[in-house]
Amino acid sequence: MSGRYGYVLFHTSAAAFRAEKAAREPGASGNRPSTGARLVPTPRALSSDCGVSLRFDLGEAGAGDAERAMRALLDARGIPFDRIAEA
């Protein structure tokens, strides 16, 4: 664990649950984020919303790789999201 997290913010929790399922499917995609993604309350610093976000480990190697993998997964599944942020 690097202690650095990325957060996928969604407009609707229905998309967040789809994303969580996709990220947790074993071996679903070569682009699958490598760390245990999970739904958490959206950090207050990122949004005033009451919803959930998909948190994932940004890893040691470079935050860009993990974020790119997450974007690729969401795009491949057609799951709409608001943005990806770091906190």
Next chain:
Amino acid sequence: MGGDDRIVYLDNAATSWPKPAGVADAMAAFLRDSGGNPGRSGHRLSIAAGRVVAEARDAVAEALGVGDPLRVAFAANATAAINAALFGVLRPGDLVVADGMAHNAVARPLTELGRMGVSVKWIRCGRDGSIDLAHAEKLVRGTGGRAARMLVVTHGSNVCGSLAPLGELAGVAARHGATMLVDAAQTAGIEDLGLDSLGDAMVAFTGHKAMLGPGGTGGLAFSRGADIGRVRPLVRGGTGSASDSEDQPAFMPDRLEAGTANGPGLAGLAAGLGWIAGNGGRGAIRDRELRLTEALVSGIAALPGAAVYGPEPGRPRCAVMSFTLAGWSCSELALALDERYGVLCRVGLHCAPRAHRVLGTFPDGTARFAPGPFTTEADVERAIGALAELAAEGGRA
């Protein structure tokens, strides 16, 4: 046949029964183990509840042929979904065209919209419940350059089991720029609707019939080609999203899902659809139910004094059939079938007076048999045998 408490349940068109055992188990598990509010809070019970709702949404999308589950909005039942579609899209001055087999879930909202200045036209249907496609084309084309805004189609008749040709009707709608609303209360979960292939279309579905879920579940699903933005939400309120705004979110499914979801119900719905997938799939279940329906049609038609209404054998249909027995009023027939033979059915007008006018059975109505996935050939034989005895008695009007 007396002295046997066994029930022959032939009222699956009203609601399916029994449900697969997993349905009640899933509902109890939801209340016991994941009882948070789905999609609201971020704690473990809320997230567990949200996963259950997401599972139901995925399963419904698959059942309806919708590629993107986010185009499925849950509602209390098919009626609520139909109202959401009709009142959400139609405005005074619009033309809406519907078929003559419509249930009151369609006819009553359209009657009210007619009072509000929407022009409502009805497609002719044959005595077998079949839709007159040429008449549909003419009505949807409209007059004076004003085509219909919406074509409303009863996919499977809840009275006689006639099945509308969705692909051809989607073509009619597309040629004139209309959106199509399909009332799939009798067919969603068992027929291949292929919603994404129907152009600009919506499907109103219920969860408690062929999908084998509990009452209080259903919804409105949109095809890939549908313009969801023109559906003005009827119900507005909390969604767990965009909470800084007092406007209803524009995005799906929150746009049409204000208020807390029916978590226990949707848990049961997911279990019902899961049972179908694990027991041969909807095609196998449909084929079996249709064989039982055809056996009911031929067996009852052969009885003295019996009249069967609806599609001829071999014509497209769903697992619903209607009949009358000479000398017997529908209510007396239902009572005798229930009390003396344990055969449960629905009689009367089935909330579809317009369809009964088409069939020529208004206002007396019919008796309706609708087998389900747990109906056996022995059940069908028992029902036909009961009717044979009642026919021989000569009736009780």
